[in-house]
Amino acid sequence: MVSISSTTGPGQPRPTVVNPEQRTQSVPVKEMNIPPTPISAFILMGQTGVGKSSFIKLLDGKDLHGQEPEVSEEPESCTQIPTIYMTKLKNKPILLLDTPGFDDSARQNIDILADIVSNLHLFTLRSQEIKVRGVIFLYSIGENRFSGSQAKTLEILKGLCGEEGMGHVIVGTTMWDQNSKEFPKQIAREKRFRDKYWKGVHKAVRLFEDDESAASQILLDLLDLPPVLLLVQKEMMQPPHTLENTTVGKATMPNGYREIEELKRRADAQAEAYERELKRRKADFEEKEKDMRKIAKDLLLKTEEENRRLDRERLEREAESERQYEQVRQEFNDQMKKIADDADKREVLKREEEASQRREAARNQREEREKHDREDEERRQQDFEAETQKQKEKSEVVIAQLVEELERLETALSKMTATPDLTRFEVTINAVVEAFGFHPIFIKAVNKSEKVIRETIIIITDQIRMFGGGI
Ligand SMILES: Nc1nc2c(ncn2[C@@H]2O[C@H](COP(=O)(O)OP(=O)(O)OP(=O)(O)O)[C@@H](O)[C@H]2O)c(=O)[nH]1
Ligand SMILES: [Mg+2]
Numbered sequence: 001m002v003s004i005s006s007t008t009g010p011g012q013p014r015p016t017v018v019n020p021e022q023r024t025q026s027v028p029v030k031e032m033n034i035p036p037t038p039i040s041a042f043i044l045m046g047q048t049g050v051g052k053s054s055f056i057k058l059l060d061g062k063d064l065h066g067q068e069p070e071v072s073e074e075p076e077s078c079t080q081i082p083t084i085y086m087t088k089l090k091n092k093p094i095l096l097l098d099t100p101g102f103d104d105s106a107r108q109n110i111d112i113l114a115d116i117v118s119n120l121h122l123f124t125l126r127s128q129e130i131k132v133r134g135v136i137f138l139y140s141i142g143e144n145r146f147s148g149s150q151a152k153t154l155e156i157l158k159g160l161c162g163e164e165g166m167g168h169v170i171v172g173t174t175m176w177d178q179n180s181k182e183f184p185k186q187i188a189r190e191k192r193f194r195d196k197y198w199k200g201v202h203k204a205v206r207l208f209e210d211d212e213s214a215a216s217q218i219l220l221d222l223l224d225l226p227p228v229l230l231l232v233q234k235e236m237m238q239p240p241h242t243l244e245n246t247t248v249g250k251a252t253m254p255n256g257y258r259e260i261e262e263l264k265r266r267a268d269a270q271a272e273a274y275e276r277e278l279k280r281r282k283a284d285f286e287e288k289e290k291d292m293r294k295i296a297k298d299l300l301l302k303t304e305e306e307n308r309r310l311d312r313e314r315l316e317r318e319a320e321s322e323r324q325y326e327q328v329r330q331e332f333n334d335q336m337k338k339i340a341d342d343a344d345k346r347e348v349l350k351r352e353e354e355a356s357q358r359r360e361a362a363r364n365q366r367e368e369r370e371k372h373d374r375e376d377e378e379r380r381q382q383d384f385e386a387e388t389q390k391q392k393e394k395s396e397v398v399i400a401q402l403v404e405e406l407e408r409l410e411t412a413l414s415k416m417t418a419t420p421d422l423t424r425f426e427v428t429i430n431a432v433v434e435a436f437g438f439h440p441i442f443i444k445a446v447n448k449s450e451k452v453i454r455e456t457i458i459i460i461t462d463q464i465r466m467f468g469g470g471i
Helices: 019-023 052-058 106-125 148-166 182-196 212-223 231-235 247-252 255-416 422-436 440-445 450-466
Strands: 039-046 083-089 092-098 130-140 169-174 203-206
Touching: 019 092, 019 106, 039 052, 039 083, 039 148, 039 212, 052 092, 052 130, 052 212, 083 212, 106 148, 106 231, 106 247, 148 169, 148 231, 148 247, 169 182, 182 203, 203 212, 231 247, 422 440, 422 450
Parallel strands: 039 092, 039 130, 130 169, 169 203
Antiparallel strands: 083 092
């Protein structure tokens, strides 16, 4: 495939659909070694597996990298994208545009067609260098039925070429079984198809397997014709230069495709709407998030303030509690102290009471004792008095005896008075007087004490003896 964008200039028409993936894999024409004289270009078309790549390979076609086309026996498509190959025919360079086969998939057909048209449009733009000489439409004669995809392929071919262009188409029938009983059937089929489907083509030729000369002859036959501008090439030169506005584009873009395009357009519009809505919601969300953050921040600040206030109140309450506790404790201590004091006082009073009781008891005891003592004293006094009385009585008896004795002594003494030494008698009397303070004569009258009397008796007796008197 050829990249259109690399060759189109300002104001130049552009095809509409070019598969970008495929474009990157294609070989840009400007990079190919194209000779100064216009090069003839041929387009290979036909269903998958009919032998398009084999045809090019047979003619020794090589791509930009010198690679020959890939050929596959698998039923799946081998050639995936339109690819340009170069070769020589009678020593003149030619371009062969290999194309994938069309099938029932509108989407895939459109993509393939878009690539083919891109290349054809490029050929148009470079018509001084490249001239389309015709289309080789290969058809497998082995197919006994004209399938839907074959019909679609033929329709695309006609749409591409237009009536004039179909005159530059050669149908090459492949897959002949010359040595088989099928061969006659194939010939009959060829005739039937030629009459029914291939009307208007330049010719239909048989391409037996590996028949290089037949392949070359096809190109030579086309080269005998003048260069042609296929219908799609002409249409693509007209504004708006879009595939949808070409005959083949309209034919190939069935309702399904348009619906797909419409759906795609709607989907894109919806995606854009979703994008816008998403942005709006995102902005809305961000706005709300901002608000929420602000609210959360305010709430946080309020909560912190509230917490601080609660802390303050708690501290105040704790301080108040502490103060009350201290007060209660103080009151309690005071009460305890008071109770203790009262208890002490009571204890003191009690002790005083007990002391008083003890004193009272002691006084009572003492009084009792004194009473007893008094009574004892009285008894003793009485006893003493009785004893005294008894002694007195006894003493009186003794005294009486002593008085008698004394009187006898006095008598004796008086008798002694007749003695010369009266002085001594007087000394005795004086001694008695001095000793007792009274004269012995008055003893009886003064004191009848037994002791005095006895001592008086002793003194007198001693005096008498001293003076030699007889007692
Ligand atoms: N019997 C027979 N086999 C052929 C003929 N031409 C090609 N083949 C074989 O058919 C198979 C497919 O050939 P390709 O050249 O890859 O077919 P194609 O048209 O390029 O297929 P796509 O690239 O898939 O579109 C290969 O195995 C070829 O060898 C023929 O004329 N007769
Ligand atoms: Mg192929």
